[in-house]
Amino acid sequence: MEAFTAQWLQRLSADIAWAYALRLALALSGVLALGLHGGWDAYLVPLLLGVFASALAELARQPLALLAALLACSFVFTLLGAVGGRYRAIAAATIILALYAAISEPAQGPSALPAALVAALLLAGAAWYGLLSVLWSAAAPLPPVRRALAALWLALGEHLRLKAAMFEPVRGVDLRARRLQLARSNARVVAALNAAKEAIVARSVPGSAPQGALAQLLQLYFIAQDIHERASASHYPYADWTQELFHSDVLYRCQRVLLLQGDACSALGRALPRRRARPALPPHGQALADLQDSLAWLARQGQPKWRQPLQPLRAVARNLQRLDAQLSLAAGPLDGPLRGDIALLDQAPHSLAEAWARVRAQLHVRSALFRHAVRLSLALAAAWGAMQWADPAHGYWIMMTTLIVCQPTYGATVARLAQRVGGTVAGLVLGWALMRLFPQPAVQALLAVGGGVVFFVVRAQRYVSATAAVTLMVLMLFNHGTGTGFALIVPRLLDTLVGAAIAAAALLLVLPDWQGRRLGAAAADTLAASAAYLRQIVAQYVSGRSDDLAYRIARRHAHDTDAALSLALSHMLREPPWVRRHARAGQELLASTHTLLGYLSALGAHRDLRAAAQPGAAADAQAEALAERAAQALAAEIETLAQALRSHRLPPSGGLEGGDACFWLQQLQGAAGQDGDAPVLHAQLAQVARQLLELRTAAQQLVQVAPAPLHAA
Numbered sequence: 001m002e003a004f005t006a007q008w009l010q011r012l013s014a015d016i017a018w019a020y021a022l023r024l025a026l027a028l029s030g031v032l033a034l035g036l037h038g039g040w041d042a043y044l045v046p047l048l049l050g051v052f053a054s055a056l057a058e059l060a061r062q063p064l065a066l067l068a069a070l071l072a073c074s075f076v077f078t079l080l081g082a083v084g085g086r087y088r089a090i091a092a093a094t095i096i097l098a099l100y101a102a103i104s105e106p107a108q109g110p111s112a113l114p115a116a117l118v119a120a121l122l123l124a125g126a127a128w129y130g131l132l133s134v135l136w137s138a139a140a141p142l143p144p145v146r147r148a149l150a151a152l153w154l155a156l157g158e159h160l161r162l163k164a165a166m167f168e169p170v171r172g173v174d175l176r177a178r179r180l181q182l183a184r185s186n187a188r189v190v191a192a193l194n195a196a197k198e199a200i201v202a203r204s205v206p207g208s209a210p211q212g213a214l215a216q217l218l219q220l221y222f223i224a225q226d227i228h229e230r231a232s233a234s235h236y237p238y239a240d241w242t243q244e245l246f247h248s249d250v251l252y253r254c255q256r257v258l259l260l261q262g263d264a265c266s267a268l269g270r271a272l273p274r275r276r277a278r279p280a281l282p283p284h285g286q287a288l289a290d291l292q293d294s295l296a297w298l299a300r301q302g303q304p305k306w307r308q309p310l311q312p313l314r315a316v317a318r319n320l321q322r323l324d325a326q327l328s329l330a331a332g333p334l335d336g337p338l339r340g341d342i343a344l345l346d347q348a349p350h351s352l353a354e355a356w357a358r359v360r361a362q363l364h365v366r367s368a369l370f371r372h373a374v375r376l377s378l379a380l381a382a383a384w385g386a387m388q389w390a391d392p393a394h395g396y397w398i399m400m401t402t403l404i405v406c407q408p409t410y411g412a413t414v415a416r417l418a419q420r421v422g423g424t425v426a427g428l429v430l431g432w433a434l435m436r437l438f439p440q441p442a443v444q445a446l447l448a449v450g451g452g453v454v455f456f457v458v459r460a461q462r463y464v465s466a467t468a469a470v471t472l473m474v475l476m477l478f479n480h481g482t483g484t485g486f487a488l489i490v491p492r493l494l495d496t497l498v499g500a501a502i503a504a505a506a507l508l509l510v511l512p513d514w515q516g517r518r519l520g521a522a523a524a525d526t527l528a529a530s531a532a533y534l535r536q537i538v539a540q541y542v543s544g545r546s547d548d549l550a551y552r553i554a555r556r557h558a559h560d561t562d563a564a565l566s567l568a569l570s571h572m573l574r575e576p577p578w579v580r581r582h583a584r585a586g587q588e589l590l591a592s593t594h595t596l597l598g599y600l601s602a603l604g605a606h607r608d609l610r611a612a613a614q615p616g617a618a619a620d621a622q623a624e625a626l627a628e629r630a631a632q633a634l635a636a637e638i639e640t641l642a643q644a645l646r647s648h649r650l651p652p653s654g655g656l657e658g659g660d661a662c663f664w665l666q667q668l669q670g671a672a673g674q675d676g677d678a679p680v681l682h683a684q685l686a687q688v689a690r691q692l693l694e695l696r697t698a699a700q701q702l703v704q705v706a707p708a709p710l711h712a713a
Contacts (some may be wrong), residue, residue, distance in 0.1 A: 080372035153269030160262030187563035234598030235312035379506035401499025411574025423467025431475035448476035482498035527642035665689040
């Protein structure tokens with residue numbers, strides 16, 4: 001029984017939603033006990049709202065200015081989100097508490113408390129939850145890191161399984177659709193990597209290396225980074241492999257290894273939060289041996305059509321072998337010392353000047369954050385006007401709905417509008433029924449606490465249910481404090497509809513931020529980051545492999561910008577048809593840029609190889625010089641293409657001989673031996689040059705059909 005209880009508690013503490021819910025339940029129950037047994041019924045509502053406000057601030061992820069009677073406050077607090085996640089939470093907490101103070105004060109009826117006392121009680125409730133949260137984090141600092149790493153390894157597992165689908169040798173498959181799916185998966189992995197890094201940085205002492213369990217978790221993070229680069233690698237056009245190797249099983253062998261490795265990543269991700277021993281890997285060695293045997297059989301056949309694909313297939317096998325070695329390292333004991341450059345980039349501001357510089361950088365009309373701040377401020381002004389016209393005393397729910405529904409993008413706003421209205425209707429109906437069934441004040445107070453807990457459990461996955469729960473909580477609180485909960489049902493529904501309509505109108509009329517106008521700039525950022533990544537990679541083919549901070553920053557920036565382009569395209573596809581007529585061109589460009597990143601990742605995965613030739617061959621200074629010149633020229637051409645997209649002009653069809661992708665493609669292919677083999681560096685640079693030709697075509701299509709960017713509008 002004791003073992004079962006310990007296992008249940010361990011599983012409960014491993015789930016982030018339940019961890020937040022348990023803290024909230026303790027905080028709300030403490031206030032409830034104080035109010036019911038201490039005779040402080042009049043103070044109960046503002047105290048509970050203060051607890052809830054602080055809990056919301058701890059979970060805030062977006063700089064949503066949740067209120068302001070004064071437009072300046074709404075605008076400033078929204079822009080404060082540019083400083084960082086911690087400051088977004090502070091800004092959100094300030095605005096939430098201000099609005100809750102406005103809601104709580106008139107809710108007391110004839111025996112209304114002084115406004116100053118209401119504010120003090122709200123702060124007291126917030127401080128109580130904040131203190132509980134700080135003590136909770138101090139007692140258990142590492143579970144959030146474990147959860148973040150678990151999400152990362154689960155995302156890696158899914159990414160490897162999607163990558164395995166690219167090796168399926170089936171004719172007629174829509175490879176572009178699969179590449180787009182892979183790009184979206186890569187964006188999820190990048191987000192998980194960033195979240196894990198932030199969790200580790202927040203618990204590290206500046207200037208000193210992590211120790212103990214945190215050091216082991218940092219090692220797992222670095223291993224995940226390397227696996228991500230290897231999983232992103234592309235060595236050859238998949239369609240060509242399908243045609244050339246259709247009658248061989250070698251691609252199925254690659255697919256099987258990737259599927260097994262994806263399952264191993266997922267198993268590790270499931271084990272991490274509960275501190276279980278990391279699972280033993282399945283027998284990947286046999287699958288890898290079968291792949292090598294299949295490659296050896298192909299080589300013995302001596303067929304000319306198989307010579308060209310054999311070299312990149314050997315590189316794939318080598319990459320999978322090293323990925324498997326990293327998985328074995330992750331599954332084993334991580335007791336050794338951390339080696340090499342283990343610094344992580346801390347992006348938090350370290351001075352007021354740096355924080356102000358980040359805010360100042362957003363003070364222009366091209367900034368999405370600036371446009372959202374203006375739009376939200378004017379929407380709240382309209383909501384304030386509607387509240388004054390309809391119900392000055394109780395119409396604050398119009399403003400609350402407006403600020404919650406008004407999201408930075410069209411698709412997110414439409415989704416949140418439907419969820420908010422649907423959840424509110426469900427919560428009001430449920431609240432009406434429960435108030436009829438349970439008129440006792442104590443029971444209604446417990447139902448309010450339960451509604452708050454349910455909100456935190458399901459808010460990330462089921463926002464409709466979360467809205468219903470929080471609506472139930474508020475309805476029970478008001479009925480407990482005033483006895484007029486039934487009279488609140490219809491006004492609350494009307495306020496929600498009015499607030500949602502104002503938010504939708506603001507999105508369409510006030511500085512609409514259509515993502516299609518940002519595609520060119522997002523693609524330009526991706527290409528510029530890819531060029532910097534290429535330069536870092538090639539330098540290490542000469543100096544030797546080193547996962548130093550400069551290389552990891554370049555690699556992460558390349559993937560971050562690729563994820564940003566994928567996210568912008570996803571947002572655009574949810575916008576009205578008349579503003580996304582160039583969606584097809586955007587998808588072609590994303591597929592091309594992501595393929596380029598795959599070729600660069602393959603270069604990065606083989607950095608320990610010399611630039612000269614195959615393993616065992618002597619270094620050839622002339623071959624190294626050719627590779628370095630080609631890499632620098634291709635990086636420059638990528639940057640030229642990025643500049644053309646950023647300025648919304650047609651990219652050049654070709655530059656001077658030294659900067660022409662066709663020229664360098666010929667040079668690199670000519671450097672191959674008589675048997676068609678080439679060093680990995682030369683082969684991958686040739687793929688980069690070939691991909692640049694497709695990129696130029698995709699960029700031309702986007703420029704021709706897409707609207708002008710914001711700075712040119």
